[in-house]
Amino acid sequence: MDRHSPDDFTAAWAKNVLGDVVVSAKEVHDRVHELGQEITKDYATNPPLLVCVLKGAVNFMADLMRSIELPVEIDFMAVSSYGAATKTSGVVRIVKDLDVDLLDRDVLIVEDVVDSGLTLNYLRQYLGARNPASLEVCALLLKEGEQRVAQSLKYVGFSIPSDFVVGYGLDVNQRYRNLDAIYTYVGDV
Ligand code: IMP
Ligand code: MG
Numbered sequence: 001m002d003r004h005s006p007d008d009f010t011a012a013w014a015k016n017v018l019g020d021v022v023v024s025a026k027e028v029h030d031r032v033h034e035l036g037q038e039i040t041k042d043y044a045t046n047p048p049l050l051v052c053v054l055k056g057a058v059n060f061m062a063d064l065m066r067s068i069e070l071p072v073e074i075d076f077m078a079v080s081s082y083g084a085a086t087k088t089s090g091v092v093r094i095v096k097d098l099d100v101d102l103l104d105r106d107v108l109i110v111e112d113v114v115d116s117g118l119t120l121n122y123l124r125q126y127l128g129a130r131n132p133a134s135l136e137v138c139a140l141l142l143k144e145g146e147q148r149v150a151q152s153l154k155y156v157g158f159s160i161p162s163d164f165v166v167g168y169g170l171d172v173n174q175r176y177r178n179l180d181a182i183y184t185y186v187g188d189v
């Protein structure tokens with residue numbers, strides 16, 4: 001995979017807090033399209049309900065659903081596990097719950113990044129208790145070697161080193177979600 005200097009791609013307004021490009025905008029675009037094609041094939045007979053985990057997965061969800069050639073439905077959940085810090089607290093709080101019933105639905109959780117895995121572990125138990133027909137995960141990023149809870153992820157966009165990253169939905173203190181590429185963050189927290 002290409003590594004670019006942030007100078008090549010970075011908006012001037014964010015340059016002083018960004019380190020290296022971890023995943024370029026083109027790499028994101030191409031991989032999200034591939035994932036959409038895989039999901040189209042795997043769920044051809046049973047279009048899934050896509051559950052976006054706000055806010056970090058919003059960019060990913062918007063692109064992924066448009067790469068799936070099936071009549072999918074979507075819904076949103078918001079959970080909070082980090083507060084304003086860059087390390088997980090291990091405490092997961094449901095900030096916004098789903099509007100739809102999961103009974104007998106094929107549910108695909110769309111998540112931005114799996115770090116410790118605590119958030120996803122909690123979500124799986126929480127949503128699994130509503131008796132969906134199936135419950136799988138599509139994560140854009142998987143942090144290598146960081147999982148404190150074993151995870152089986154049906155779809156993963158990229159495995160990345162454990163550095164804190166921002167862009168394409170990922171934030172620090174709610175900022176930098178609107179960058180098209182994914183960068184390491186080197187500014188103050
Ligand atoms: P986990 O519970 O430790 O797996 O953390 C998952 C959540 O923490 C993700 O859904 C993100 O919201 C947030 N998170 C973890 N790593 C990063 C990062 O590198 N940048 C921004 N947010 C992150
Ligand atoms: Mg998140």
